[in-house]
Amino acid sequence: MSEQNLNTSPPWVDSFEEYEKIKLQIETLENAAKEIIQRHQLPNEPLSLFSEGTNIVFACGKQRVIKIYPPFHKDQFASEVLVLNHLQGKISVKIPTIEYQGEIAGWPYIVISRLTGTLLEELWDTLDHNNKMIIIRELGALIREAHTLPTEGLETIDCHWKQFIAKQISQCLAHHRKWTFQEPLLQQLPAYVTSIQASLLLEINQPVILTGEYTPMNILVQQQSGIWHIDGMIDFADTMLGKAEYDLDGPGTFLIQGNKQLLKAFLSAYGYAKEEMTMALSHQLTAITLLHRYSYLKTKLRIKNWQSRVTSIKDLEDLIWGF
Numbered sequence: 001m002s003e004q005n006l007n008t009s010p011p012w013v014d015s016f017e018e019y020e021k022i023k024l025q026i027e028t029l030e031n032a033a034k035e036i037i038q039r040h041q042l043p044n045e046p047l048s049l050f051s052e053g054t055n056i057v058f059a060c061g062k063q064r065v066i067k068i069y070p071p072f073h074k075d076q077f078a079s080e081v082l083v084l085n086h087l088q089g090k091i092s093v094k095i096p097t098i099e100y101q102g103e104i105a106g107w108p109y110i111v112i113s114r115l116t117g118t119l120l121e122e123l124w125d126t127l128d129h130n131n132k133m134i135i136i137r138e139l140g141a142l143i144r145e146a147h148t149l150p151t152e153g154l155e156t157i158d159c160h161w162k163q164f165i166a167k168q169i170s171q172c173l174a175h176h177r178k179w180t181f182q183e184p185l186l187q188q189l190p191a192y193v194t195s196i197q198a199s200l201l202l203e204i205n206q207p208v209i210l211t212g213e214y215t216p217m218n219i220l221v222q223q224q225s226g227i228w229h230i231d232g233m234i235d236f237a238d239t240m241l242g243k244a245e246y247d248l249d250g251p252g253t254f255l256i257q258g259n260k261q262l263l264k265a266f267l268s269a270y271g272y273a274k275e276e277m278t279m280a281l282s283h284q285l286t287a288i289t290l291l292h293r294y295s296y297l298k299t300k301l302r303i304k305n306w307q308s309r310v311t312s313i314k315d316l317e318d319l320i321w322g323f
Helices: 016-022 026-039 071-087 129-147 161-179 185-200 244-256 260-270 279-291 313-320
Strands: 047-049 056-060 064-068 098-104 107-113 208-210 219-224 227-233 240-242
Touching: 026 047, 026 056, 026 064, 026 098, 026 107, 071 098, 071 107, 071 208, 129 208, 129 227, 129 244, 129 260, 161 185, 161 240, 161 279, 185 279, 185 313, 208 244, 244 260, 244 279, 244 313, 279 313
Parallel strands: none
Antiparallel strands: 047 056, 056 064, 064 107, 098 107, 208 240, 219 227
């Protein structure tokens, strides 16, 4: 069946709202995945749609994953292809390999290998403290490893940090008024960001590879001798080049959850000396948390009852990043 004759291919969409409606049409999405299977003469394996994620992702049996991007996310498609190819064989954990790529009715797609393992999201809260310490140290070392890799060939995904962070600063108050804070925290936000923006807007000597996705939804773990260890990583669609500290936000909010022992172990494994864990670093990391492009703290900040414990931005800083 040709792409032109496939009446149930996903229609062209121009907006996120249209896309959200298409995501509810499971049969249409499955037909698109089946067309991709047929196009590349893949085994006719059962399809299973992952419920989470920005793009459309199907498990295709136990060996493959099909990832389909809406037309307005072609930049994410291009980024993921570029970064997956760039990172192959260069980091110490498994990442997917690209088997095929293409486009169906204007929607880009990739067919990638399916990694084994358990998503950290499924078990983090059940792990004992010692196993959490092991994983958080491994994660700090993994991020440092990725940040030391060469970036030649990745110039197209440079976020141009100064312009990027200036835009985030300009939108910060409106964003958190809608998604995060009530008064009086909103009143404190502009002054807080202003107090740190000079250091955030400094030129970066060497931009690093930022996946922005060191979160439990994208980290795979395996058990060895009764201990869970990081084994793999998925989802590189949001990767960009920029300031290293930006990548520390995900572990800090999703995993460390205000535990100061985990925080210090993570930063130490990343490469910070004890004397570098200062109020200035805490201040900068808090600002990045507030300026992150996915700064939806109501779902992202996994500290129990944090909203009732915070009456100022300084309280928030002390809770997440304070030493």
